[in-house]
Amino acid sequence: MTTSLFRSLYHQGFVRVAACTAPVTLADPYANRDQILATARTCAQQGAGLCVFPELGLSGYSIEDLLQHSTLQRGVENALVELAQATVDLLPVLVVGAPLAHRNSLYNCAVVLHRGRILGVVPKSYLPNYREFYEKRHFAPGAAVRGQSMRLGGQDVPFGVDLLFTAQDVPGFCLGVEICEDMWVPNPPSTAQAMAGATVLANLSASDITVGKARTRSLLCLSQSARCVAAYLYAAAGEGESTTDLAWDGQTAIFENGVLLAESERFPTGAQAVVADIDLTLLRHERAQVGSFSDCAAMAGPAQALWQSIGFTLAPPVSDLGLLRPLSRFPFVPADPARLEQDCFEAFTIQVSALKQRLKSCRAAGMVIGVSGGLDSTHALLVAVRTADELGWPRTAIRGYTMPGFGTTEQTLTSAHALMEHLGITQATLDIRPAATLMLQTMDHPFARGEPVHDITFENVQAGLRTDFLFRLANQHNGIVIGTGDLSELALGWCTYGVGDQMAHYNVNAGLPKTLIQHLIRWCIASGHFPADVCAVLRTVLATEISPELIPATAGASQSTEDTIGPYALHDFTLYYVLRHGFGPARIAFMAEQVWRDAGQGAWPPGFMPHDHKSYGLPVIRKWLKVFMFRFFTTSQFKRSAMPNGPKVMAGGSLSPRGDWRAPSDGNATLWLKELEEHVPEA
Numbered sequence: 001m002t003t004s005l006f007r008s009l010y011h012q013g014f015v016r017v018a019a020c021t022a023p024v025t026l027a028d029p030y031a032n033r034d035q036i037l038a039t040a041r042t043c044a045q046q047g048a049g050l051c052v053f054p055e056l057g058l059s060g061y062s063i064e065d066l067l068q069h070s071t072l073q074r075g076v077e078n079a080l081v082e083l084a085q086a087t088v089d090l091l092p093v094l095v096v097g098a099p100l101a102h103r104n105s106l107y108n109c110a111v112v113l114h115r116g117r118i119l120g121v122v123p124k125s126y127l128p129n130y131r132e133f134y135e136k137r138h139f140a141p142g143a144a145v146r147g148q149s150m151r152l153g154g155q156d157v158p159f160g161v162d163l164l165f166t167a168q169d170v171p172g173f174c175l176g177v178e179i180c181e182d183m184w185v186p187n188p189p190s191t192a193q194a195m196a197g198a199t200v201l202a203n204l205s206a207s208d209i210t211v212g213k214a215r216t217r218s219l220l221c222l223s224q225s226a227r228c229v230a231a232y233l234y235a236a237a238g239e240g241e242s243t244t245d246l247a248w249d250g251q252t253a254i255f256e257n258g259v260l261l262a263e264s265e266r267f268p269t270g271a272q273a274v275v276a277d278i279d280l281t282l283l284r285h286e287r288a289q290v291g292s293f294s295d296c297a298a299m300a301g302p303a304q305a306l307w308q309s310i311g312f313t314l315a316p317p318v319s320d321l322g323l324l325r326p327l328s329r330f331p332f333v334p335a336d337p338a339r340l341e342q343d344c345f346e347a348f349t350i351q352v353s354a355l356k357q358r359l360k361s362c363r364a365a366g367m368v369i370g371v372s373g374g375l376d377s378t379h380a381l382l383v384a385v386r387t388a389d390e391l392g393w394p395r396t397a398i399r400g401y402t403m404p405g406f407g408t409t410e411q412t413l414t415s416a417h418a419l420m421e422h423l424g425i426t427q428a429t430l431d432i433r434p435a436a437t438l439m440l441q442t443m444d445h446p447f448a449r450g451e452p453v454h455d456i457t458f459e460n461v462q463a464g465l466r467t468d469f470l471f472r473l474a475n476q477h478n479g480i481v482i483g484t485g486d487l488s489e490l491a492l493g494w495c496t497y498g499v500g501d502q503m504a505h506y507n508v509n510a511g512l513p514k515t516l517i518q519h520l521i522r523w524c525i526a527s528g529h530f531p532a533d534v535c536a537v538l539r540t541v542l543a544t545e546i547s548p549e550l551i552p553a554t555a556g557a558s559q560s561t562e563d564t565i566g567p568y569a570l571h572d573f574t575l576y577y578v579l580r581h582g583f584g585p586a587r588i589a590f591m592a593e594q595v596w597r598d599a600g601q602g603a604w605p606p607g608f609m610p611h612d613h614k615s616y617g618l619p620v621i622r623k624w625l626k627v628f629m630f631r632f633f634t635t636s637q638f639k640r641s642a643m644p645n646g647p648k649v650m651a652g653g654s655l656s657p658r659g660d661w662r663a664p665s666d667g668n669a670t671l672w673l674k675e676l677e678e679h680v681p682e683a
Helices: 029-045 064-068 070-089 189-195 213-227 280-289 291-300 337-362 375-391 410-423 433-442 456-476 487-492 514-527 532-543 561-565 568-581 585-596 618-635 637-641 670-679
Strands: 014-021 050-052 093-102 105-114 117-123 148-152 155-159 163-167 174-179 200-205 231-236 252-256 259-263 272-279 308-312 366-370 398-402 426-429 479-483
Touching: 014 029, 014 231, 014 252, 014 280, 029 050, 029 070, 029 093, 029 272, 050 200, 050 231, 064 070, 070 093, 070 105, 070 117, 070 148, 093 117, 093 148, 093 174, 093 200, 105 174, 117 148, 117 163, 117 174, 117 308, 174 189, 189 200, 189 213, 189 291, 200 213, 213 231, 213 252, 213 259, 252 272, 259 272, 272 280, 280 291, 280 568, 337 375, 337 479, 337 514, 366 375, 366 456, 375 398, 375 410, 375 479, 375 514, 375 532, 398 410, 398 456, 410 426, 410 532, 433 456, 456 479, 487 514, 487 568, 487 618, 514 532, 514 568, 568 585, 568 618, 585 618, 585 670, 618 670
Parallel strands: 014 050, 050 093, 117 155, 163 308, 174 200, 200 231, 366 398, 366 479, 398 426
Antiparallel strands: 014 272, 093 105, 105 117, 148 155, 163 174, 231 252, 252 259
């Protein structure tokens, strides 16, 4: 694959869209035609494939009885036909608002234009006729209009609420249209459109503004995008509308599956367009994964009989246009401080709540935990301490053991002892080296003969002995072993089967990725739950390099996990999109390059010092993506299939075969590695 094609957002399953508002000239459709065209051309230069404009934008919404004058109606139709002709060289589909006469009635319409054609006309289904609104004075409701056509510019054009507009060359790009009040009713037309296949929903609005109304609109749009598992574009009228008795704010926004992608400043001066890239692949995967969506659609009736699909060819650019959408380096870790605070509170509380329930149900008298001085065991210990406090147990009911082996460093040993002492738990040191040496001698391992052989057997003898001791100590003291292994390690299989981080009576960290655990510890420092002496140790733990410490340090350097298996930042990025959205390596690499190639761009979560702001180019991303795909799909599932109980914490998913992810233990990564080799450039 060429690099330019790899970096094409349209090739990668996105479509660029724009929600637009422009100054309206009341009852002058030709001036409004020019404003719309100019704004559309600007959006086209940015590569937008869809531009949505406000309700009745060709005439103005607030012209009242002028809407019914034949002179205005002829001017609107002429301007509309000319606008369609002017789009012959434009990339985007245009959705514009116009009052149009059909048979014996006037309708408030959305007109869909592309490449010189009027693709179809959708009438407003529900007309407000309360408080400041009196649309039924001028228009007929369109909710019952199906299967009809109207004459525009000498041609018959599809007309009705049963129209869907489908790009033949952009998989998943299917457009449904509704108008203003349609969104405010209990059963919006866009709901049926989505169930019939529309992935992008457009709302042309002329909603007047009152205090607090903008937030209500946003909540409705956000909710509708989530319920419909769709993108939702909202474009409201603004500058130029009559302020005889009302005011207008020109609110424009783009939502996707319950997430705000982009929004404009309100009360603009001049034309304004908010642009974002919709992830069509994500929407299609989400609908397929959530079976209740298709079940609901099936109950609504046969889509083919109720809808007309109008095809068009978008012919999008294949050049590198970048990617215009919120995209986090750490999808498990929000960059927004308030959101991160909330997520950390909920994650920690979920862990504590789950552990409390397990301790009550199994009637344990205490907890047993191995404390290494590293990230995972430190956080699991904090959860255990908080759980004991809430249960009213003495902290001495927690038995913490540090078990130095051949690779244990003085720094982590000191941190482990200090943490246990300051937290007030029962603590002890069990040196596993004599037992490990005896086992290695019994096995006739070369290390026992004095040879510096530090192979996987050498490592796992230590990991296994630690687990053996913890389980027998739990038997001895009527406790349960608290697991410390995290979601990232489970994904990569970076845990020894049956022992070590893979095994416990209950694993409180099983649903947490490594990158979030770091922030949870920072949150614990800031939360006030723990005293200053504990927080000082936590800061030391955060600054310590991630290491299993199973191999003796050489030249002062301890064994580095990330040197061996790659940066957890990249692996957690990949894990989120594999687990939550089923993305393949090509689009994960595309997205990872967008956020990781420049450390100076985009927001970083709180707590990252400037020297921690790293960047990764495509070759590095590709290298570690290959490692992840092989380990995740080929070598690690059998460990996950037999993992102990532990709570699912993140919406991004868990790897328990009982709580979320299910896969064969004897699977393979052939298809994923093939896609990586064929569709991700090496440079």
